[in-house]
Amino acid sequence: xxxxxxxxxxxxxxxxxxxxxxxxxxxxxxxxxxxxxxxxxxxxxxxxxxxxxxxxxxxxxxxxxxxxxxxxxxxxxxxxxxxxxxxxxxxxxxxxxxxxxxxxxxxxxxxxxxxxxxxxxxxxxxxxxxxxxxxxxxxxxxxxxx
Amino acid sequence: xxxxxxxxxxxxxxxxxxxxxxxxxxxxxxxxxxxxxxxxxxxxxxxxxxxxxxxxxxxxxxxxxxxxxxxxxxxxxxxxxxxxxxxxxxxxxxxxxxxxxxxxxxxxxxxxxxxxxxxxxxxxxxxxxxxxxxxxxxxxxxxxxx
Numbered sequence: 505x506x507x508x509x510x511x512x513x514x515x516x517x518x519x520x521x522x523x524x525x526x527x528x529x530x531x532x533x534x535x536x537x538x539x540x541x542x543x544x545x546x547x548x549x550x551x552x553x554x555x556x557x558x559x560x561x562x563x564x565x566x567x568x569x570x571x572x573x574x575x576x577x578x579x580x581x582x583x584x585x586x587x588x589x590x591x592x593x594x595x596x597x598x599x600x601x602x603x604x605x606x607x608x609x610x611x612x613x614x615x616x617x618x619x620x621x622x623x624x625x626x627x628x629x630x631x632x633x634x635x636x637x638x639x640x641x642x643x644x645x646x647x648x649x650x
Numbered sequence: 651x652x653x654x655x656x657x658x659x660x661x662x663x664x665x666x667x668x669x670x671x672x673x674x675x676x677x678x679x680x681x682x683x684x685x686x687x688x689x690x691x692x693x694x695x696x697x698x699x700x701x702x703x704x705x706x707x708x709x710x711x712x713x714x715x716x717x718x719x720x721x722x723x724x725x726x727x728x729x730x731x732x733x734x735x736x737x738x739x740x741x742x743x744x745x746x747x748x749x750x751x752x753x754x755x756x757x758x759x760x761x762x763x764x765x766x767x768x769x770x771x772x773x774x775x776x777x778x779x780x781x782x783x784x785x786x787x788x789x790x791x792x793x794x795x796x
Contacts, residue, residue, distance in 0.1 A: 512768035522758030523682055523751050525768075529761065531677065536669055576765070597764060600757050605669050607750050612668030615675065615743060619722070622658035622671075 515575070529575050530601050534560055534568045539594065540609075542578060543602035546639030547593045577601065599642055606637075661721070675721050676747050680706055680714045685740065686755075688724060689748035692785030693739045723747065745788055752783075 509520045519525045530536055534557055541556045542548055572578040577598035583589040616622050655666045665671045676682055680703055687702045688694055718724040723744035729735040762768050
């Protein structure tokens with residue numbers, strides 16, 4: 505019999521189960537996409553991140569990136585050059601979410617197929633069903649975390 | 651360079667990446683909790699499900715269960731006896747989400763600890779950090795799916 509867990513609060517988030525915490529930190533419409541592409545690409549500049557999210561406004565993307573940074577999931581590095589270069593990458597915490605996104609992607613691919621396939625609404629390339637992995641820059645970090 | 655994926659629609663849901671599909675199907679405030687407890691408990695009656703979700707209204711829980719059933723993630727079985735018995739369990743598709751929830755739980759536990767721990771708001775037992783696994787009734791099904 506599962507027991508009732510305590511209600512907890514962390515950085516303004518209320519949750520009971522640990523996976524609720526994970527869902528609130530990683531969830532929403534844009535954050536998982538940012539995390540996923542950073543995991544695959546290794547490092548991305550703002551303009552590269554935005555290319556993955558053509559529907560998002562600058563205001564909204566900036567807000568998502570600030571929240572992800574404040575929650576310790578992504579790292580923002582500013583290189584003082586002309587013009588200044590700003591790069592985003594995953595922290596060790598953000599890296600820990602990547603395998604979850606990959607498993608969700610594999611599940612989603614299987615689910616879509618099981619439901620008889622989806623209707624294409626706007627153009628673009630079909631998403632590859634097979635797993636495209638973590639960028640090599642994270643591999644040693646990923647090993648170290650295990 | 652990640653390519654822009656097509657926008658797709660499946661059963662009224664719009665998404666681009668497969669994990670977006672997974673997030674919309676499993677996501678929300680109550681559904682992951684229902685799926686998680688069904689995975690651990692094997693089979694639950696309505697009253698048992700409700701015990702895991704004391705804040706949810708009957709109207710809301712019934713709606714979540716209908717959606718989960720319509721999406722093919724849970725199975726609802728009615729046993730014609732007096733009084734009638736209704737049991738809920740995971741389908742093979744729902745079962746596929748359980749490892750994701752477990753990984754999210756483990757990540758959430760690590761994240762909470764890394765952030766210096768959470769503040770307890772209401773009473774209850776501390777959630778065990780170690781993985782409590784899948785109910786034995788699903789084990790053969792899980793093997794078969796691999």
